[in-house]
Amino acid sequence: MAAVTLLETKQISRSFGGLHAVRNVDLQLTPGEIRAVIGPNGAGKTTLVSLISGRLPPTSGMISFKGEDITQLRSWSRVTRGIVYTFQVTSVYPNLSCYENVALAAQRGMMRGGWIERLIVSEQRIAKRVESALGRVGLTSEIGRQAGELPYGHQRLLEVAMGLALEPELLIMDEPTQGLAQHEIAEFCDLTRVIAKDATVLLIEHNMSVVLELAERITVMDKGEVIAEGTPAEIEQNSAVQRAYLGTDAAA
């Protein structure tokens, strides 16, 4: 079972003044897995993924991706290496059309060459990628609409489409099902499984039924630390987890 580690954090920590948001977290992701990070509010989940995606610099510790130490890399460099983050609070460009939103992402994915390649990125190739990404999340009909006009759930899907257009190796999704209706959640789970065929997925979720359905492994955090890690079955039995949650279940 010698799986190559895709992402590894070693003792990664982040403090804000006196507040230790993330404390000495060791995390390893294997390629192709679907990992869920759960924990009560304020556990440090969003901070952890912000450290991984480069939105925040760590106070101490190390992160490596595909064997390369990326701790000092800025967020945009991590995206070009394949780490893509979709925001917890929806962050599409409301005044731009869905096409333009995804095109921005698609363009980035295609600009990984040198100077010349970047200038000659053709609009047709971008258009193809945009259509494909929107098709995968089911938003093809909305391609010309202004993103700000979409209902909330669709905006979240648009974000996922943007993530996909970047052709990530590690896709980090922060509470992607929040605000989605029941049938949309089911569609989302199907979509995630398809995505996981090409990419590794790291998911922050409060919705336990989604977690139990999708995740192959679960990491549980509380007060900035990892308190448990294992398969869904193992986690359900874990007493530390039960204590941390005190019986909370799905937060639909």
Next chain:
Amino acid sequence: MDFGPYLFLALLEGMVTAFVLALTALGLSLVFGVLRIVNIAHGEFFMLGAVLAWWSVSLVGDLPLVGFILALLIGPLIVGGIAIATDWLILRRINYNPESTIVATIGLLYIIQQAVLTLYGPDARPVPAPIYFRIDFPWFGYSGYKLIVAGMSGLLILASWIALSRSKLGLYMRATQLNEEMAQAFGVPVRRIYALVFAVGAMFAAVAGVLVVPIRQADYLMGLEPLLLSFIVVIIGGLGNLKGTLVAAFLIGLTDGIISVMISPTLAKILATLLVALVLAVRPGGLFGEQEA
């Protein structure tokens, strides 16, 4: 004069500049701190103070002291009124949007400037000092009035410091600066505070203008220089940071004053800009401002 005394003279000049600049910049910084907007017409409020001072002194004629006291009352009051009108008619309508405010206050700058041009004319006119006495140092005589200017500015700054930290009004202002929504939830009349702070900021500039006008003449274009100097101060001190503003004001004021006397005023301004460039290259948030991640 030997170098020593010359330097001393330059220091005195620098000190006067610094105090006046501190007062002016404080007004700008206060407005940014609480309202989060930049008032490009700030220098025009300074100019209005100076011009209104000329007017009140010329009203009274033979008694410059009376005219001056009148100026200290009328100038800031009128300017404060204009500021409040600006707040009601413009700033509220654009909801204190930072970019729109910049454009609107540029417009205000032109309106005030050109109105003064029409009513006051293009000439620079001197204003007699209210008190004239000379302090005789062993190497040169120095205008006592200039020291009074410094002193009064200092007093005013001190008074506002105390008011800001001790009074209920000051508490409201600080609360609004820290968190507008919370302040509103606690019953702070935020809208009125905004209008008040904007007016106070303008009045600081006006008072500075009144104080300074006997030292230099009043003309309709005189607002640009204090505006730019205030900007330099506020950038270096950190936008919205009052302590930083004061420190920076003294740093810049002294440097500007000294170099102006010893070399040239133009060069002083050029050097001040380069100083800012250096600071910004290293710390985009200013010396005391917030750091970007």
Next chain:
Amino acid sequence: MTHNATTKVLVLHLAIIVALFLAQFVLGPYHHTNVARIMVFGAFAVGYNVLLGYTGLMSLGHAMFFATGLYGAGLTVYYFGFGAIEAFAVGVAATFVVAAIFGLIVVRTAGVSFLIVSLMFAQAAFLTTLYFNRITRGDEGFVISSQLRPLEIAGASFPFSDPSMKYNVAWLVFAVSFIASVALVRSPIGRIWIAIRENEARTRMLGYNTYKYKFLALVISATIAGAAGATYALLFSYVGSTFASIQYSIFPLLWTLVGGVGTIIGPLLGTGLMFYLIDIASGLTESHLFVVGAVLVVLILWLPKGIMGGIRDRWLPWLP
């Protein structure tokens, strides 16, 4: 904005260029020179708009770039007898260098800090022209028409004093800036600029080094402004400190806002409109710049997107 409208966009913008070219044959002499001036300033505004309208960075220091082009061309003609093309090249190159240095210093600033810093640098540049007034003649300025040799192309000689020459050179400079900015704005780079304007943090998370693109926008915007400045010196002969003063930093902002910030056609429209408005006002009163103030306030209260912006919102959403 969609990319399906390429043909419509191309046709419209080319039509404007053609119309401007043809206008010279129907305009009376007064308007002839005015339109030439408007086109040069229009190029300035187009350049300014690349930074403000598309990248979302408001500068109050563009006079510095216009003036660098102006003095670059003017000084080399006046003191070294440079020909028009070499002088123009010097003006543009000098602006490019100044912009690059400035850009490197300020690239990490944004919003209000950027505004203030640009204002101060421009003021320092203005003061520098006054400080070295033995060379630059400061406020008074100097005139290069007597030194400027006619342009020699294929044996034919085109003197710069000729009004058609002024018009056509102005037209050429404007046309190039105009077309270049349309092309840029609709390119992948333009898309990134717009994204930065809309939400810089999000754009970083999409993998873009936003500092690099802001720097690029600044340098391009400044160089266009510098080209306009160099052109102004060559065509209208007068080089003076006024062009480095804060007024010429506020003007492009004014023109762009009036015409429609974030549209390509807007800056030209705004330049033309304000030019004539100020012209009329200066016939009425000495304080004609009051008009500038009033227009800015009215704009910001009731027409924040300018004329073309309003038109685009209501009727023509495909306008870049």
